[in-house]
Amino acid sequence: MTEKLFLEDAALRECTARIVEHRPAGIVLDRTVFYARSGGQPGDTGTMRWPGGEAAIGEALKGEDGVVVHPIEGEAPPVGAEVTVALDWARRHRHMRMHTTMHLLCSLTPGIGVTGGQIGAEKSRLDFNLPEPPPKEWWQERLNALVAEDHPVSFSSISEAELDANPGLVRTLSVQPPRSGGQVRLVRIGDEEKPVDLQPCGGTHVARTGEIGRVTVLKLESKGRQNRRISIGLED
Template sequence: MPTELAYRDDAYAREIGARVVSAAAEGIVLDRTVFYARAGGQPGDAGVLRWAGGEMAVGEAIKGPDDTVLHVPVAGASLPPEGAEVTAVLDWERRYRFMRLHTTMHLLCSLIPGAGVTGGQIAVEKARLDFDLPEPPTKESLTEKLNALVAANHPVTDNWITDAELDANPGMVRTLSVQPPRGSGRIRLVRIGGDGAPVDLQPCGGTHVRATGEIGRVEVSKIENKGKANRRVTLVLAGE
């Protein structure tokens, strides 16, 4: 039975009531969760599961078999009993940083059109994207343009399309190393900006802020040469 992903409907939900489907050292499966499972360069969420008479710290959420989410306990944690009703509570400060950084990565993509993304990773302190790009813009110009997009407070929304619709618009896929998941019959698109001429529009399963103004000031801290035509751009949330 797949885990219901409540964050898909509301990325700002910080906790949820759920039932324990199974409990093992490799992870707790709930019937529903607000925890994002590690994927696409975004780390899995951390937090805590609470139930009558106990609680368990979650080190990270990862993907489990059959479209489930495994809430991995920290070492030595007590596990909830199967069938127990729990409250799953996010480490919200950590998740919200991921949301801000992930949305910034989409903005960065919009500033380097036509270049394929060969890799990416989000951490608490920073995020980075690798581009198939011989000559990147300067970090100063990218920083200035990113902050202009942040200040414009563009809305961030999502919708679903079919596999066939994506096949008809292959340019929406920027990532060369990771392709959008297929098989369910639909693919989630994340849009920044209005319907007419969005700032960015691409498939993505991650969590994002509702508007770019929430990101705050950002900075391109460095641009590195990682190969003949591979440039790594590192982003940080400035002043934090």
């Protein structure tokens, strides 16, 4: 397993690591700041540096065995070599802002199932099982109010058994949260006693909602008899 440093500190922009394996899809490191594509969030991109060389890293991928695979352009040093990997921070930070906004969007629809979603640097979307949604102005006003309240974003974990006993924590109908070593990571927005949102998530997030900036609701679409898609963007 790759040590995923972003789970403890999503603000880390680079780290030193050791190459443990070369795979057809890319390089496996013992530790990384790169998030691998999963759960609707794109994988990170950036660079890998070592004495006398540098290579671009394409979108990080998730290996079947839980490792993070770093696709690179050109040749990399041999197994055992020490390298420094650095994120395309502007792109990653927008994904963090978007992902936290998606959780705020969920908080506005308590008890409503999420049927799909995708995070992007320029536009993101969530699909809800919501036949008669409010107009997009309603969503935009409430999202920006939650952003302006500058709620803290924190992390904790519960056991798989605790999650199974509280199925209402899982908002997504088609994707189950990641489980590792019998534990499930929870993302909390707001106070511990009365959070704005609390749900399992393995992605990267900002430290406070005020870091998101102004949110624009771009479109509200019908994607079936009950399925409604809400697309959002961020102002720079």
